Amino acid sequence: MTDELLQAQALRKQFGNNVVLRDVDLSVGRGEVHAIVGENGAGKSTLIKILGGVHRADGGTMKLEGRELILNSPQAALDQGIVVIHQELSLAPDLTTEENIFLGHFPRNALGLLDRRRMRERTRELLDRLSIEIDPTVPVGQLSIAQQQMIEIAKAISVEAKMLVLDEPTAVLDANRVDTLFDLVERLKAQGIGIVFISHHLEEIFRIADRVTVLRDGERTGTSDVSAIDQDWLVSKMIGREFEAHHTQARGMGEVALELEELSSEGAFENVSFSVRAGEIVGLAGLIGAGRTEVAQAIFGVRPHSSGQMKVFGRPTRFSGPGAAKRQGIAYVSEDRKAFGLLPNRPVRENATISNLARFRSLGLLRLDRERAFVREQIEQLDIRLPSMQAEISTLSGGNQQKVLLGRALAGRPRVLIFDEPTRGVDIGAKREIYRFIEELAEDGVAIIVISSEMEEVLRLSDRVLVMRGGRVAAELPRGEATEESVMRAASLD
Numbered sequence: 001m002t003d004e005l006l007q008a009q010a011l012r013k014q015f016g017n018n019v020v021l022r023d024v025d026l027s028v029g030r031g032e033v034h035a036i037v038g039e040n041g042a043g044k045s046t047l048i049k050i051l052g053g054v055h056r057a058d059g060g061t062m063k064l065e066g067r068e069l070i071l072n073s074p075q076a077a078l079d080q081g082i083v084v085i086h087q088e089l090s091l092a093p094d095l096t097t098e099e100n101i102f103l104g105h106f107p108r109n110a111l112g113l114l115d116r117r118r119m120r121e122r123t124r125e126l127l128d129r130l131s132i133e134i135d136p137t138v139p140v141g142q143l144s145i146a147q148q149q150m151i152e153i154a155k156a157i158s159v160e161a162k163m164l165v166l167d168e169p170t171a172v173l174d175a176n177r178v179d180t181l182f183d184l185v186e187r188l189k190a191q192g193i194g195i196v197f198i199s200h201h202l203e204e205i206f207r208i209a210d211r212v213t214v215l216r217d218g219e220r221t222g223t224s225d226v227s228a229i230d231q232d233w234l235v236s237k238m239i240g241r242e243f244e245a246h247h248t249q250a251r252g253m254g255e256v257a258l259e260l261e262e263l264s265s266e267g268a269f270e271n272v273s274f275s276v277r278a279g280e281i282v283g284l285a286g287l288i289g290a291g292r293t294e295v296a297q298a299i300f301g302v303r304p305h306s307s308g309q310m311k312v313f314g315r316p317t318r319f320s321g322p323g324a325a326k327r328q329g330i331a332y333v334s335e336d337r338k339a340f341g342l343l344p345n346r347p348v349r350e351n352a353t354i355s356n357l358a359r360f361r362s363l364g365l366l367r368l369d370r371e372r373a374f375v376r377e378q379i380e381q382l383d384i385r386l387p388s389m390q391a392e393i394s395t396l397s398g399g400n401q402q403k404v405l406l407g408r409a410l411a412g413r414p415r416v417l418i419f420d421e422p423t424r425g426v427d428i429g430a431k432r433e434i435y436r437f438i439e440e441l442a443e444d445g446v447a448i449i450v451i452s453s454e455m456e457e458v459l460r461l462s463d464r465v466l467v468m469r470g471g472r473v474a475a476e477l478p479r480g481e482a483t484e485e486s487v488m489r490a491a492s493l494d
């Protein structure tokens with residue numbers, strides 16, 4: 001590319017003794033979408049954080065439009081027109097959408113006072129451009145993650161950007177939102193903005209990117225025009241081996257473990273009825289806002305239901321909270337790891353066991369040996385990559401944090417397990433491990449509900465697919481009838 005915007009050369013970064021980037025080069029042209037792919041922990045976010053002024057590289061150089069670039073803070077990057085949307089969203093939950101968008105650059109009137117009207121108008125404009133329908137005056141903490149993600153993007157395009165860096169933006173979006181985002185990317189591209197894009201969804205690379213750089217264990221294993229490569233090339237550069245094909249085994253199913261009868265929760269969902277047997281995997285498909293997470297929350301007792309009934313192994317139950325649900329053997333792995341239970345500055349060990357410490361107690365004492373043995377088993381089973389179980393969980397890569405939370409769900413020996421977007425931010429190799437892990441749980445007789453916006457995931461895992469739309473179950477499709485088309489049709493028809 002002749003029209004270079006950014007040139008990074010031989011970037012190097014280490015944390016303690018752990019070298020996470022070794023001599024990585026990256027160049028981005030004006031109007032180019034440059035994708036970065038690699039397994040969990042390969043160093044993608046670290047590279048992005050260097051571009052965004054969050055981390056200082058230990059070696060190497062960066063140039064923007066030919067001039068040397070030294071970034072001492074995220075604000076410095078922003079001042080240079082480099083806008084980064086990080087993997088972990090960073091909105092202020094108590095502020096409204098408009099306040100979040102203009103935080104740090106509030107519009108002011110002639111007297112230097114906050115110009116609320118202009119702020120509201122500009123917010124409207126931005127939200128319209130992104131086709132986001134939300135009330136800009138509610139605190140963003142009350143919005144879904146997908147909505148928060150779109151607000152981050154609105155925030156990003158509210159400043160004059162030369163470069164937009166997106167760390168796994170599509171991980172929290174459904175198919176429609178991905179389309180909206182990609183339309184926007186095309187428009188920004190046409191304006192000459194350089195875009196760096198990270199995703200574990202390889203098909204997206206082929207849809208949107210011009211070039212791709214692959215990282216493996218902190219090294220750049222390849223850079224190519226996307227038109228010159230295929231998915232196999234990417235995978236082999238990422239992991240250095242090919243995948244074997246998958247065969248699903250038929251599972252035996254036991255008694256009905258969980259049954260919902262006409263369950264309703266005001267404003268969230270209505271008359272939802274279904275059952276899940278021991279050993280069965282039921283997929284909950286649907287678009288964002290269809291009410292899937294809300295149903296899961298009601299089952300887990302963190303959202304009240306207004307009418308209807310729920311039975312666990314035949315016994316009518318009404319949970320007063322997650323504690324009661326857990327005691328009946330129900331576990332829930334949330335889609336929102338930040339809001340739901342991840343303790344960022346605590347060790348992995350604690351994060352893995354915190355919600356079920358009773359299991360590791362005897363005579364009132366916490367048996368550290370038992371706790372460690374459990375954590376070690378999870379690390380092995382889920383192939384969690386980490387320096388030690390004492391490491392703060394926030395220092396693990398996103399995908400590895402997710403695996404710790406999956407493992408945590410097992411500490412309570414659940415009989416009913418609800419996975420809400422279980423593979424968000426997880427690389428394709430790890431994804432397969434997680435699928436196998438979920439299937440093994442089902443083989444052991446756990447009743448499983450999988451909520452996922454990824455069609456392939458739902459179809460691959462589920463014995464039966466329930467499609468939700470507008471708070472209701474719109475269709476129930478057995479494995480043989482559930483196809484991408486039938487699910488999509490049921491999810492979006494009105």
Ligand SMILES: Nc1ncnc2c1ncn2[C@@H]1O[C@H](COP(=O)(O)OP(=O)(O)OP(=O)(O)O)[C@@H](O)[C@H]1O
Binds near residue numbers: 015394
């Ligand atoms: N603040 C930190 N302190 C110590 N180690 C860190 C820190 N941040 C990242 N690491 C380590 O650097 C390595 C690369 O992590 P990074 O987050 O860049 O991976 P990634 O490619 O973005 O992975 P993912 O796909 O899971 O998001 C990992 O081994 C991680 O544990």
Ligand SMILES: [Mg+2]
Binds near residue numbers: 044045046167398
């Ligand atoms: Mg990352």
